[in-house]
Amino acid sequence: MSPQKSDVLIVGGGFMGAASAFFLRQRGRSVTLLERDQIGQYASGVNFGNVRRQGRHLGQLDLANRSLALWKRLPELIGEDLEFLPSGHMRVCYDEAHIEELHAYAAAPEARELDLEVIAGKALHERFPFLGPEVKGGSYAPHDGHANPRLAAPAFARAAVRAGARVEERTEVAEVQKVGGQFHVTTTDGQVFIAEQLLITAGAWGAKLSQQFDEPVPLETHGPQMAVTEPVPYSLPTVIGVYTRIPEEVIYFRQIARGNIVIGGGYRSRPDMLNRRALVEPRSTINQIEQMRRLLPGAVNLNIIRVWSGIESYTPDSLPVISASGKVDGLFYAFGFCGHGFQLGPAVGDVMAELMSTGQTTTSIAPFDVRRFSTARVGAGCVSGGEALQPPAPPIPLAGDLASLQPRSTLS
Known part of the structure; x- marks a missing residue:
């Protein structure tokens, strides 16, 4: 079976992965998204549906503000209504x-x-x-409100496919490695996917993949x-x-x-x-x-x-991991959203597409760097x-x- 190549591989088909696939296509990148089960099956589809900015860590508000601007444009942006209501x-x-x-x-x-x-x-x-x-x-x-979480990830995935992305459900990753400057991902059914960049958006399973690249993240899993x-x-x-x-x-x-x-x-x-x-x-x-x-x-x-x-993942400081790898070129993370990632979904996808395409982002994501777990002790969450x-x-x-x-x- 011949390897299948794209510019970017995304592992994990929740809201963050699907939104990232969509926005990467808007920037002209070829994208393959791999999901072990169904798009939006876990935390993305079973959460409360809060599109809330207030109460967040103040360092998240720049990202949350960017996300609200996208929530307001979603029907024209992705061609589907996620039942967003700015209800207060x-x-x-x-x-x-x-x-x-x-x-x-x-x-x-x-x-x-x-x-x-x-x-x-x-x-x-x-x-x-x-x-x-x-x-x-x-x-x-x-200006805050709510939306339907069951609709979000599948709608973004469909929009990504219409824009030219490849989305593979029921496709479980067996091995991830970097060979000669490219990432090689082998699935349990024997397929091989190759890309220069890899984005891990695997939610509660994200730390298992980051651990393979010597970047451990202390995740706990809980059922909301x-x-x-x-x-x-x-x-x-x-x-x-x-x-x-x-x-x-x-x-x-x-x-x-x-x-x-x-x-x-x-x-x-x-x-x-x-x-x-x-x-x-x-x-x-x-x-x-x-x-x-x-x-x-x-x-x-x-x-x-x-x-x-459902299944959600929590970090010790109640902040997500949204960053480039500190050790491996071309590797990026967006997981560990601690039960409050739904509102951030559109902006996370947009920010990751910007970061992976240009090497930087106009929105502050410094508090969410994966390297904080290897350089400092973290205390209890909020x-x-x-x-x-x-x-x-x-x-x-x-x-x-x-x-x-x-x-x-x-x-x-």
Whole structure:
């Protein structure tokens, strides 16, 4: 079987890989993308769908701003609608002491494009009367929103194919090596792919490939916990999430136009990496119901109609790996997005295409260099945004009344 050549090989067909393939084609590069299973099957297709900039590490906002500009253009750019809705995003807190932290974040120079508005007390509850009484304050980001994660990676992959890229699903990589200035990738079915540049976008499996090039990345894998309710009249356009240092209080929800409320957060599961499966934790669903009672009391009588999980990868500092290799010319990485990569997807693809085509990028990605794991010790990740496995929670009774789900024109 003759080797198959292209300018760039991409290993991993999630959002980052598919977007990179598309934008590389826009720059005239020949591209082959290899995906072991199906495009967008893992973290890219099962996440919450937040298109959120606020709450991110300040060093990510340059990249997130570039991404939002692309989200706004996606239908004309890729010819498909990912159901992006710039609905606004609220980051609320139960502790009054955290309101000052919301103010500090909003005042940071890096956050100036977010146009954040911090609201507290009576003013908050007058504007968002459906929030529970324990909510003390919040930060409103008018330009953030949400989209459908199940559509994203496949849509970008189809657009890449229409632009001339080659996308191979059900194609598992067996060996990667660099020979005579070119990367040789052999698959389990005996195919050989050759390229001068290699981009690893393999998500939770990215560290296994970087390790082969002596660039270890300490990844942990977790299964996010998601649920969706039966449909009710559409009245909650704003995405709402809790800012907290208590892992089990981390909860977020969004209502889609069809009326269903998507819920995420709380406890996470440990995926079965051998069989590539992640299970739903029943205690997580119970905890989500309890936390929704605090956050959105009117939703607690709704029926949960589906729950799901996926496989996400986390670095110790809660920042992704987006960079050229520090050791091997022509090798690049984009993985380890710590459960908050969905909004960044378009910009990551655009930035990687720019970096791989020109040797530099106009967007700051310095905090995400793979070499940080070999040159410095990293501490714990962002406490306010992360979740952690906790002892099982006791059973929680359901209570509440849907009457508090009132449409509010001020949120539209």
